[in-house]
Amino acid sequence: xxxxxxxxxxxxxxxxxxxxxxxxxxxxxxxxxxxxxxxxxxxxxxxxxxxxxxxxxxxxxxxxxxxxxxxxxxxxxxxxxxxxxxxxxxxxxxxxxxxxxxxxxxxxxxxxxxxxxxxxxxxxxxxxxxxxxxxxxxxxxxxxxxxxxxxxxxxxxxxxxxxxxxxxxxxxxxxxxxxxxxxxxxxxxxxxxxxxxxxxxxxxxxxxxxxxxxxxxxxxxxxxxxxxxxxxxxxxxxxxxxxxxxxxxxxxxxxxxxxxxxxxxxxxxx
Ligand code: DGL
Numbered sequence: 001x002x003x004x005x006x007x008x009x010x011x012x013x014x015x016x017x018x019x020x021x022x023x024x025x026x027x028x029x030x031x032x033x034x035x036x037x038x039x040x041x042x043x044x045x046x047x048x049x050x051x052x053x054x055x056x057x058x059x060x061x062x063x064x065x066x067x068x069x070x071x072x073x074x075x076x077x078x079x080x081x082x083x084x085x086x087x088x089x090x091x092x093x094x095x096x097x098x099x100x101x102x103x104x105x106x107x108x109x110x111x112x113x114x115x116x117x118x119x120x121x122x123x124x125x126x127x128x129x130x131x132x133x134x135x136x137x138x139x140x141x142x143x144x145x146x147x148x149x150x151x152x153x154x155x156x157x158x159x160x161x162x163x164x165x166x167x168x169x170x171x172x173x174x175x176x177x178x179x180x181x182x183x184x185x186x187x188x189x190x191x192x193x194x195x196x197x198x199x200x201x202x203x204x205x206x207x208x209x210x211x212x213x214x215x216x217x218x219x220x221x222x223x224x225x226x227x228x229x230x231x232x233x234x235x236x237x238x239x240x241x242x243x244x245x246x247x248x249x250x251x252x253x254x255x256x257x258x259x260x261x262x263x264x265x266x267x268x269x270x
Contacts, residue, residue: 036238
């Protein structure tokens with residue numbers, strides 16, 4: 001298996017997963033695609049999200065990726081099954097809202113899930129709740145508009161605060177003591193979520209668990225044992241200047257970014 005790890009999301013959200021992978025496996029070469037030409041994925045029809053995800057995977061495969069991290073809950077819900085069927089030789093790591101650990105950890109028996117509309121209406125989410133949330137009350141909110149605010153870098157703006165307050169208020173009023181971040185964009189507003197939720201509420205970000213999974217898959221690979229830092233390639237289908245600034249801020253380092261364009265549902269370098 002080629003050790004190059006391909007990671008994608010509709011935008012900057014998957015950088016929360018990339019950051020966790022980079023921390024755990026600094027030597028591993030990574031290529032990240034942000035499909036900012038189509039962000040947000042959450043309100044899009046499932047077929048559209050599936051087609052976009054398939055196009056990105058075709059591109060990452062051409063770049064030589066052996067492992068693909070679908071660092072987007074919405075795309076995982078819409079396309080993971082199809083991607084595994086289409087590309088049996090690639091190894092996929094997908095996201096699903098961390099309802100299982102939340103159901104184990106909660107003491108009040110009430111869990112809140114923040115995820116996009118696309119994730120919450122998908123079969124994957126329904127099956128996770130059915131399998132793991134027995135005897136628990138699970139409350140959901142799609143946080144409409146939050147992904148757009150995060151894409152603009154408004155991590156503490158009035159609108160961001162308002163969306164989160166409205167989403168969390170009924171959960172907290174019902175006694176939720178565990179909140180699941182079911183969208184990879186949301187870890188970037190974790191300080192605000194913590195501030196609103198207050199002490200005693202646990203917030204679950206699945207990114208470290210995804211990084212552990214990737215580390216396990218690459219455990220015997222020479223590339224992860226070598227010295228040095230693996231190449232990091234960041235690409236966007238949107239505006240490279242904005243993405244570069246946001247990525248630098250989120251990853252807390254200087255980064256450069258390339259541009260991709262969609263041509264006949266295939267991604268190519270500009
Ligand atoms: N970051 C994504 C997720 O985890 C997608 C958000 C969106 O584009 O709506 O679902």
